[in-house]
Structure formats: C-alpha cells, structure tokens
Amino acid sequence: MKLLSLQEMRLRYTKQPDSFSAYLGKVWDYRYMIVVLATRDLKIKYAQTVLGLVWTIIQPLTGLAIFYFFFHFLVAMPKVPECGYAVFAFSGMTAWYFFSYIVYQGSNSLISGQELSQKVYFPRIILPLSKVVVGAVDLTISLCLLMVLMLVMNVKPGWQILLLPGFVAVNATVGLSVAVWLSALTIRYRDLQHIVPYIVNFGIWLTPVFFPTTIVPDKLNWFLYLNPMTGVVEGYRWCLWGYSEFTWSYAFGLILAFLLLIAGTVFFKRQEHHMMDVI
Amino acid sequence: MNDRENIVVRVENLDKCYFKRDGASGKMVPFYALRNVSFEVAKGEVLGIIGKNGSGKSTVLKILSGITPPTEGVVEIFGTPSSILDIGTGIHPEISGRENVYLRGQLLGMKKQEVDEVFEELVAFSGVGDFIDTAVKHYSSGMFLRLAFSIIVHLRSDILLLDEVLAVGDASFRRRCVAKINDIVERGCTVVLVSHDMGTVMEICSRVILLDKGRVLSIGSQKDIVQNRYMSGSDNGDLQEGESDIPKLKEIQSDEYGYKVERFGLFDMDDLEITEFESADEVKILLDYTILENNVNLAMGISDVMDVRLIDDSPVLKLSKNNRMRSGRYKVTWTIPTRLFNAGTYFIGLYAFDNKLRVLKIYNRVVQFTVTDKSVPKYIQEFQRAAFKVDLKMQIQRLAV
Incomplete structure (x- = not known):
C-alpha cells in the first residue's frame, strides 16, 4: 500500500467556505467523479432493458415522426430551406433535447443524488456536471442519426461542420447555466421543481426548433434572439448544413449564458457550504 | 502521542449547531449537536467514538469527512481520508457486483487500475464467488453486506472514517473484518470509527472517546471508557435522562x-x-x-x-x-x-x-x-480482558537462545 507522506495532503474544515479559486481547484481534483457518476447513470439507465441503447435512437425518431406529420404533412411550414423539413427540424431538436436533458436532470441532480452526497464528499457541482456528460452521450447518438438523415436526403455538410464542437459547448453552457441556478435554488425552494417542465415544454416554442426564424415578423425577431437557445439552434444548422448566414447575434446568447453560469456557480458554491444541513 | 509530526487528524473546539423548529412557538431554535469537541488522532491509531444515540458521534464523522461544515472550530486532516458513513452507499441494485465494485471503489476515490489490482482479492474476501456478475438486487442481504464491506477494507487510503459499518454479516465474517482492519492498521492506516458495538470497540480500538450530548465526556483507553460508560448505568440510548435500566x-x-x-x-x-x-x-x-x-x-x-x-x-x-x-x-x-x-x-x-x-x-x-x-x-x-484470574499450570522452556 502506497501511503502519501503526511505533508502531501492537508484538508482543513472550518466555518469559512472555500474561496472561489480553491473551490474550482477541488472541482478539478474531483473531475474523475464526473465520469464515474455519468457511467453509473448510463449503466443504471440501460440495466435490464431489452433494447438498451436502441431507446436512445427510438425516442428522437418518434419525436421527429410526430412533428413531421403535423408541421409538414398536415400544416405545411412555410419558408423551409431546401434541405427539407426533416433535416431542418431534427437539427433543431438535437440541440434542444441536449439542452432540456441538462436542465431536467441537472436541476434535479442535487435532490436525486442526495443518497450519495450525504455520505461521500465531492464538490456538489459535480452532480449537474455529470448530467452534461450523460446528455452528451445521447447527443452523440442523435447527431449520428442526423448524419444518416442528411445522407439519405442528400444534404452535404460544409467546412463549418468543424465548428460544431464549439456550438455543442455553447449548448452545454446554456443548459448548465440554467441547471446550476435551478439546482441550487431547489434545495431551499422545492417549488422550482415544478417550474422546470414549464421551461422545457414552453421554451421549445420560443426557440426556432420547428419553425424558421424568417416566419417571425421582423419587429419580434429581436425577442427571439434574447433566448440563448435561438443562437444555439441556428448555429447547429449553420455548421451542419450551411443554413442562413453566421451572425454575431449567436454571440449574445453565449455571453448571456456564460455570465449566468459564472454567477450561478458563485451562487451554487455559497449554497453548497450548508447544503447538506438543509436538503 | 506528543509527537506532533505524527498527528493525522486534529479537531479543535468543534461546535455544530443545527436549527430545529420549536413545537410551541414555531420559531427555529438553535440546537448544538456538538459542543467544544477537541481531540487528536495519531498515525496508526484506531480511535473509537462511542456514546448514546444523539450524542453527536455521527456528526463528528460527517464533519471529518467534509460533508457538513463545523459551526465553530477547526478540523485538520493530513493524508487522504476515505469516509464510509454507510455500508452500501452508491451500490446500485440494478447493476452487477463487478460493476458496483468498480463504481463504488471509484466513488471512494480509487482509480480504475487500483481496483483492478485488488479485484481478485476483494472478490475472494467477500465470498460472493460466481455471483459477481449477477445484479446486486438478486444477492442475499448477507452477500450484499459482505461485498460492500470488502470494498471498504480494500480501499487505499491512509485514514479510514467508519460509521457503524463493522457490525455486519455473520460472526465469522465479522471476525475476518476485524482481522482485516487490524491488518490495515499495521500497514500504517489510521482509523476513526463510530460504533454501538462494544465488542468491536473493545477488540480493535486503541483509544476511545466518549461523547455525551455533544460534549466529550472522557478520552482514554478503551477498557476505562467502556467500563465508565456502563457505570453510568444507562447504556441504552433510548432511555431519557434520569431513567436507568438498573432496577430499583x-x-x-x-x-x-x-x-x-x-x-x-x-x-x-x-x-x-x-x-x-x-x-x-x-x-x-x-x-x-x-x-x-x-x-x-x-x-x-x-x-x-x-x-x-x-x-x-x-x-x-x-x-x-x-x-x-x-x-x-x-x-x-x-x-x-x-x-x-x-x-x-x-x-x-x-x-x-x-x-x-x-x-x-x-x-x-x-x-x-x-x-x-x-x-x-x-x-x-488496561490490556486485561479476562474476568477471572485462573492459575493455569504453566511451564516455560527456553528452547533456543
């Protein structure tokens, strides 16, 4: 058994919370925990299911089939780009589902993970972070499906596809900024658990997932761009199959989300210190 | 004990205050779970913390493991601690024993390779055998506890914080656990353990702290403390103050x-x-x-x-x-x-x-x-465990120099 020398590691607990930089250092030290928790989630998710990962494929495809039927077959959506409605809607849905997974699971992660966090120490922000990793697995599968769909529809990606990881990162940041705030607030105010479905279910209609921004009157267009997810969804489309033009209006959402995330982390850390006595 | 180099856990003037709702006024009133608790643990020591229910034993461990902050006071830990506040935390019934061993090992801070190294030994120790690839929900409760405990004693940390986790399994497994703990201690690991089980405390602790209503009542050799505790008459934690199980x-x-x-x-x-x-x-x-x-x-x-x-x-x-x-x-x-x-x-x-x-x-x-x-x-x-002095016929022969 290799033992560390006593000076190597020194922990100190007082009533003072860690400084912000020390906290980030701890999160870095415990980064392996993100993967461990995500692996655990994934294993549990598919334990004793016959179809296993197939469910991750079936779910978005059913969603697509339903929306295709309504917005293309029953009510023809105007101003749909050349790629066809299926590719258009599915690329939006892919981004949105990633966001909604992080918001749903992340905001609930402190409560659902309390069995563990009451007994094992790790920076609690690891919990929502691990949900991002789980969501990313679903996202990857969804993106593969999208590629297949594009191949079938004969839609060719351009060079911009290389920028996709950047937009995925923005997507995760937006989701995480909401999840971090909600999870920290949910500790004291359980009411917020009921707000999450609203954000996810109504939010999709305030984001151009099923409709192009061009059908929205110009006067209201700015309103759409207040929503950081608009930039993300449009960005996905731009880098996947060259939809419309790259605009810096994407950046607005990113900056907003980034500021929210930093403020959220500060708030989260403040709550975390006494979290275990309150939860 | 005075060698300050050797101190691995130092607890100074620890207070922990919770708030509870007062039934009559509905106001939140402070309630001290710990009051001015101080102690030190030297490297290689096995410290037992005993006391009635609600005396603050578990709160001490929660603070030592960083789960909850102290209200006042300082805790310093030199080394890598592993806290096991509950035997089965993180073990999920739906997934197999093998996967659980890896996940729990990692949750407690081990690397995957480190789990690889001890895996065979761990499974052998647990006696789970062929069932290692079966979902844990199909285990008998004994198997579950044995697997969970095996993971704990194969951890590689230099300070183990254990909360009531030794009182598991059948008598023979418990004996092996105690032997294993002694083994770990010999290799330089320090153990702080909270227990109701006096047998365990008597067997493996080198020093004992007796807590009462959040305060340290006494610190001393295990024999002293365990006997002291019983002198007070009321060992049963459920008894209220003033009651006693000594019949009048x-x-x-x-x-x-x-x-x-x-x-x-x-x-x-x-x-x-x-x-x-x-x-x-x-x-x-x-x-x-x-x-x-x-x-x-x-x-x-x-x-x-x-x-x-x-x-x-x-x-x-x-x-x-x-x-x-x-x-x-x-x-x-x-x-x-x-x-x-x-x-x-x-x-x-x-x-x-x-x-x-x-x-x-x-x-x-x-x-x-x-x-x-x-x-x-x-x-x-201090080290005598036997009740009786029996003069056995003893012969001593020196066979070699």
Whole structure:
C-alpha cells in the first residue's frame, strides 16, 4: 500500500467556505467523479432493458415522426430551406433535447443524488456536471442519426461542420447555466421543481426548433434572439448544413449564458457550504 | 502521542449547531449537536467514538469527512481520508457486483487500475464467488453486506472514517473484518470509527472517546471508557435522562411474583455493604428473601460490563428436589473466593423462575461492584480482558537462545 507522506495532503474544515479559486481547484481534483457518476447513470439507465441503447435512437425518431406529420404533412411550414423539413427540424431538436436533458436532470441532480452526497464528499457541482456528460452521450447518438438523415436526403455538410464542437459547448453552457441556478435554488425552494417542465415544454416554442426564424415578423425577431437557445439552434444548422448566414447575434446568447453560469456557480458554491444541513 | 509530526487528524473546539423548529412557538431554535469537541488522532491509531444515540458521534464523522461544515472550530486532516458513513452507499441494485465494485471503489476515490489490482482479492474476501456478475438486487442481504464491506477494507487510503459499518454479516465474517482492519492498521492506516458495538470497540480500538450530548465526556483507553460508560448505568440510548435500566430495590422487593426480597447485595466479612473490593479480599453476596408461593425460585448471576453472564447459582440447586423450594424466609450467602476476579466492573443480577424453570423476571445489574487489584500493574490492567484470574499450570522452556 502506497501511503502519501503526511505533508502531501492537508484538508482543513472550518466555518469559512472555500474561496472561489480553491473551490474550482477541488472541482478539478474531483473531475474523475464526473465520469464515474455519468457511467453509473448510463449503466443504471440501460440495466435490464431489452433494447438498451436502441431507446436512445427510438425516442428522437418518434419525436421527429410526430412533428413531421403535423408541421409538414398536415400544416405545411412555410419558408423551409431546401434541405427539407426533416433535416431542418431534427437539427433543431438535437440541440434542444441536449439542452432540456441538462436542465431536467441537472436541476434535479442535487435532490436525486442526495443518497450519495450525504455520505461521500465531492464538490456538489459535480452532480449537474455529470448530467452534461450523460446528455452528451445521447447527443452523440442523435447527431449520428442526423448524419444518416442528411445522407439519405442528400444534404452535404460544409467546412463549418468543424465548428460544431464549439456550438455543442455553447449548448452545454446554456443548459448548465440554467441547471446550476435551478439546482441550487431547489434545495431551499422545492417549488422550482415544478417550474422546470414549464421551461422545457414552453421554451421549445420560443426557440426556432420547428419553425424558421424568417416566419417571425421582423419587429419580434429581436425577442427571439434574447433566448440563448435561438443562437444555439441556428448555429447547429449553420455548421451542419450551411443554413442562413453566421451572425454575431449567436454571440449574445453565449455571453448571456456564460455570465449566468459564472454567477450561478458563485451562487451554487455559497449554497453548497450548508447544503447538506438543509436538503 | 506528543509527537506532533505524527498527528493525522486534529479537531479543535468543534461546535455544530443545527436549527430545529420549536413545537410551541414555531420559531427555529438553535440546537448544538456538538459542543467544544477537541481531540487528536495519531498515525496508526484506531480511535473509537462511542456514546448514546444523539450524542453527536455521527456528526463528528460527517464533519471529518467534509460533508457538513463545523459551526465553530477547526478540523485538520493530513493524508487522504476515505469516509464510509454507510455500508452500501452508491451500490446500485440494478447493476452487477463487478460493476458496483468498480463504481463504488471509484466513488471512494480509487482509480480504475487500483481496483483492478485488488479485484481478485476483494472478490475472494467477500465470498460472493460466481455471483459477481449477477445484479446486486438478486444477492442475499448477507452477500450484499459482505461485498460492500470488502470494498471498504480494500480501499487505499491512509485514514479510514467508519460509521457503524463493522457490525455486519455473520460472526465469522465479522471476525475476518476485524482481522482485516487490524491488518490495515499495521500497514500504517489510521482509523476513526463510530460504533454501538462494544465488542468491536473493545477488540480493535486503541483509544476511545466518549461523547455525551455533544460534549466529550472522557478520552482514554478503551477498557476505562467502556467500563465508565456502563457505570453510568444507562447504556441504552433510548432511555431519557434520569431513567436507568438498573432496577430499583423497591421494584425487586415487590411481591407481585410470589417472592419478597429483604436484602440483596455485596458485603465484606464484617457484614458491611460494599461496592468495591480488592481482589485478594474475601467478600460475600447476601440474599435474604421470602418465598410466598411454593413454585417460585430465585437465582443470582454475576455478569461483566457487556452483560455476559460469568457465574450463576441458585439455592434451589442445593436444597430441593424437583426444583421446588417451600415457602418461607431464606438467607443465602455466597462467598466469593479470593483472587477470583481481575480488576474491573461487574454486576450482580437477580432472576426469578418457577419450578418448571420458566423465567418469571430478570433483573440485570441490581448491584454494581468494582474489583481492584494491586498485584497487577495498572498498565497491564488496561490490556486485561479476562474476568477471572485462573492459575493455569504453566511451564516455560527456553528452547533456543
């Protein structure tokens, strides 16, 4: 058994919370925990299911089939780009589902993970972070499906596809900024658990997932761009199959989300210190 | 102990305050789970923390493991701690034993390669065998506990914080666990453990802290503390303040069960009632009682602090045929031979039974007495576990130089 020398590691607990930089250092030290928790989630998710990962494929495809039927077959959506409605809607849905997974699971992660966090120490922000990793697995599968769909529809990606990881990162940041705030607030105010479905279910209609921004009157267009997810969804489309033009209006959402995330982390850390006595 | 280099855990003036809602006023009132707790743990030590329910034992471990912050005071830990506050945390019933071993090992801070290295040994220790690839929900509760415990004792950390996790499994597995803990300690690991199980504390702790209502009542050698704890009479954590499980003499004297005790106690040869005597002195136990109904008998028993019966005897064994004593008043004297007991605390109990040997009433710990022993140095007494001094025939041969 290799033992560390006593000076190597020194922990100190007082009533003072860690400084912000020390906290980030701890999160870095415990980064392996993100993967461990995500692996655990994934294993549990598919334990004793016959179809296993197939469910991750079936779910978005059913969603697509339903929306295709309504917005293309029953009510023809105007101003749909050349790629066809299926590719258009599915690329939006892919981004949105990633966001909604992080918001749903992340905001609930402190409560659902309390069995563990009451007994094992790790920076609690690891919990929502691990949900991002789980969501990313679903996202990857969804993106593969999208590629297949594009191949079938004969839609060719351009060079911009290389920028996709950047937009995925923005997507995760937006989701995480909401999840971090909600999870920290949910500790004291359980009411917020009921707000999450609203954000996810109504939010999709305030984001151009099923409709192009061009059908929205110009006067209201700015309103759409207040929503950081608009930039993300449009960005996905731009880098996947060259939809419309790259605009810096994407950046607005990113900056907003980034500021929210930093403020959220500060708030989260403040709550975390006494979290275990309150939860 | 004074070697400051060797201190791995230092706790200074620890307070932990919670708020509870006051039933009458509805206001939140502060409530101290810990008050001014200080102690140090040296490398390689096994420190036991004992106390009644609600004395703050588990709160100490929660603070040591960083789960909850102290309200006042400082905790310093030098080394990598692993805290096991619950035997099965993180073990998920739906996934296999193998996957659980890896996940839990990693949750407790091990790397995957480190789990690889101990995996075979761990599975062998747990005795789970072929079931390692079966979902844990199909395990028997014994298998589950054995697997969970195996993970703990194969952890690689230099400070183990254990909360009530040793009292698991059957007797033979428990013995292996204790042996394994001793093994880990020999290799330089430090253990802080919270336990209700006095057997475990006696067996593996080198030092014990007794907590009461959030304060340190005493710190000392395990023998001292464990005996001290029992001296207070009320070991049962569920008892409220002022209550005691030592029966009152009045209660024993009741005639409800067909007998009446007039006098019961420990006396010296001059018939003075005593509670303490030197092992070399001769003393006697006196029982003066009246049998009101023909079918009632009484017996006396001497037990140690763990309530293990050491001696029992009843006049019915000497006097009667058919386990029957006739009604009337009796005086029974038992003489305790000299040099019978080792130093320690013991209890005398009283037991009533009928002539079919069915138990009517049990009074443990009616009389408490302490034996002192000048013939054995104090530091040896600390390590003495046996109740009796028995002169075995011992031969010593030196076979080689």
